[in-house]
Amino acid sequence: MLISLAELVDRFGGQLIGNGETKVAGFAPLDNADSSHITFLTNPRLRNEVKRSQAGALIISPKDNQLVGDLFKGSRIVAKNPYAYFAHAAQLFESFKTIPPVQGIHPSAVIDPSAKVAPTASIGPFVTIEAEAEIGENCVIEAGCFIGRKAKVGAGCRFFPRVIFLNECEIGERGVLRPGAVIGCEGFGFANEDGVWVKIPQTGRVIIGNDVQIGANTTIDRGALSDTIIENGVKLDNQIQIGHNCHVGENSAMAGCVGVAGSAIFGKNCTVGGAAMIGGHLTIADRTHITASSVVQSSVTEPGVYSGFYPLAKHQEWEKTAVLVRKLGTMRDRIRELEKTVKALTETEK
């Protein structure tokens, strides 16, 4: 389905430069687009591509428009945040292609009679819904999902195949859980008694707000005594592990493979880069940004960007350097010794 630039501006704002009747069929990258595509410029390094791009239309920031806008041969939409504009417009294009889910319950699904499933919900094959669970209006629960006893799923949620959402956990509206995500399993709570581990029952829940997205094979443990909390708007990528009793603040986002140990408290609007690891019982301030692969072992009290990973090198160099890292104490001692001797020499000199 084609959309005119005038219609895009009508829906999403922005200033049109060029022909509002220009119609586009969807997005493509600057260098791949043809005249049927709309594209966008967000990366300053790609400014040179604007001149060569064959796209029919371009979404561009006011600043970039001043710098390179005139070099583009098609029409432009000038918008404050081209990337967000792209996201909204791409959702519109996507909506034309989406096949609406079939409402109702697949005959193979096993639903406890005491569960409440909204009539507009779509329940796929081999889904299990246990006693007293609730599934809201327009939810899509795909093949093989498991919804535990007394769990509550808000309206408009989409669970991809094989999501596991365990007993008593809750999620608000419009949540998206990707394949293989496990919500509400018992966390790692054991007391050591003379060398043997005694299991501590995990009696809390996982409580998730609205507009939360959770990636494939990500796991979130239920609370031990109190609850694990994921606030509104949080986005979690694939293969993340969130320990029991964690609290992730509104609109915080974590990239793939992040691990968060139990009882860590994240503020709002934080970001965590891929594979970063957050220790337990820490507090992370609002608007903290942890870069990928960093290890956080003490609380962060001040917003900012934090890093901590070992720099890559050719393996032979690394071998030499790694030895020196372990000898840093000796190096410091040698510097101290030198300082003493030199000081003595300088004084003799005078």
Next chain:
Amino acid sequence: MLISLAELVDRFGGQLIGNGETKVAGFAPLDNADSSHITFLTNPRLRNEVKRSQAGALIISPKDNQLVGDLFKGSRIVAKNPYAYFAHAAQLFESFKTIPPVQGIHPSAVIDPSAKVAPTASIGPFVTIEAEAEIGENCVIEAGCFIGRKAKVGAGCRFFPRVIFLNECEIGERGVLRPGAVIGCEGFGFANEDGVWVKIPQTGRVIIGNDVQIGANTTIDRGALSDTIIENGVKLDNQIQIGHNCHVGENSAMAGCVGVAGSAIFGKNCTVGGAAMIGGHLTIADRTHITASSVVQSSVTEPGVYSGFYPLAKHQEWEKTAVLVRKLGTMRDRIRELEKTVKALTETEK
């Protein structure tokens, strides 16, 4: 259900100080508890909370009891290991709430006629059990689990939804496998032949002892020629990867996101912190403790606590320091040069 302190002491030991008739309904943290709760003190930093706590009862160590016991307004149980005491008592409270599983096989399950399923076992919807597999007494195999050919599951095991337990693998009694765990998949065995990888069949099994717990989406590879062994009492958290031919000794525990490469041998009573990575073909001594995010690339022959991860810093500081780490060789050379010059100067001086 309410329990009197006298009954707790009767079951689990400890010295009662106060009113044995005091009844409690369950556990809550020191600062959240009301008079219907029992609580416990294990973290020395929370000693100050004892005075303010509204809990009806407190489990406390002899030492803490001497220090702050008298400040607590309710009754006390003095126990050598309050955390383990809490674990045992919490299991008791939990047992009152647990809904007993329905014995028997759900009509949707697909069970090979040659499989042996104990009559007291509970087999959930969409479970697959292949030929000659054995499921012991009182096992609970939840929705969507897969038990491969000739696999053996000991009495009293609980497999949460969607556990995959592949052919010929074995687990002892009272094992707990959490959702999405995969036991016995073929490990990463390939021979390189002129740039192309040739698969090495993985013909060993995974053999798991009694009282083992395995976390959500954790994967344990079957052995290549011999078996992968997980001994009695081992506890593995979520998203752990254990390579082929590993051996994890009795009562060792690993936190979430740990990776263990093939043929690593762990002793007994080891602990591995979250996201630590253990290289292949290493031997780790009994009672070794690896802290979170550490990388272990050579054997550990002596018990103790080991660490190795890069310290976190503000990103700008990190950038400067990371450059210096790579220049450590130059720094060492400059120190050497200085030492020579200073030595020469000192000798001239004499």
Next chain:
Amino acid sequence: MLISLAELVDRFGGQLIGNGETKVAGFAPLDNADSSHITFLTNPRLRNEVKRSQAGALIISPKDNQLVGDLFKGSRIVAKNPYAYFAHAAQLFESFKTIPPVQGIHPSAVIDPSAKVAPTASIGPFVTIEAEAEIGENCVIEAGCFIGRKAKVGAGCRFFPRVIFLNECEIGERGVLRPGAVIGCEGFGFANEDGVWVKIPQTGRVIIGNDVQIGANTTIDRGALSDTIIENGVKLDNQIQIGHNCHVGENSAMAGCVGVAGSAIFGKNCTVGGAAMIGGHLTIADRTHITASSVVQSSVTEPGVYSGFYPLAKHQEWEKTAVLVRKLGTMRDRIRELEKTVKALTETEK
């Protein structure tokens, strides 16, 4: 089933030293083998084991054969690449034990009428195959797998239980996907608009070549605008995460727990050690080898072996060293200061 050495040499080449009529039943390690086994020597540290080994036959390289071949009491096959020879021969032994899958569709599977399933394919219990998907000849799709709309699975693929292969994704011939793998889920694409994350639809696919193996619980995201590409012969271990728009070149291999951020481009014949992390938008040259646990945050333009992880130490030492790492700037300044002073002293001296 027994095989004579003559037959092995006939199938796989190599030079026979000893009795070609010697029959063996399968492989065992050097130190465990008895006369019914064939074994192999690849690790130079195990050369001493050759003399003691009770194996009936030994695969050995020309060089090792010169060094220790005569010490072995059984027959030998001298082969250029004993490990690859072992792999091929072990596949042969394995083929005798393999129970052929039952062709046809299990009655519990839910297959859309518009899907095309080859008559020689084996479709297990609780499998879902959506509209217009295609499953090639001799495929084995095990219990609980999910194949999305318009997905294409080439001939001879094996999907272990609970693999999720989402809409429009494609895989070539002879692919092996292990339990819980998730192919084609939407990647982590969000635009930040005034603190709120706006989802970017992920409209690309995952396109996988021939002879690719993908490990348990590994996740590969579909492309955002273009496709994620996995070329022929790639081998991925368990719990790997590959972000959207990545491209992994022919015959590259990655060990368990590796994370690759979006739009990373790998060359051919690369290897990545376990738990290494690769940043987004990087290019990695052909024949690059990243060692385990290394963090790659800039492109690698030259083939070679690269490392970068913090060395392990006793925790107390680590604590001291980690402080010094953060003070490297100060140490460098102190060295500079010393150099100045010493230079001044030397000049005075002259």
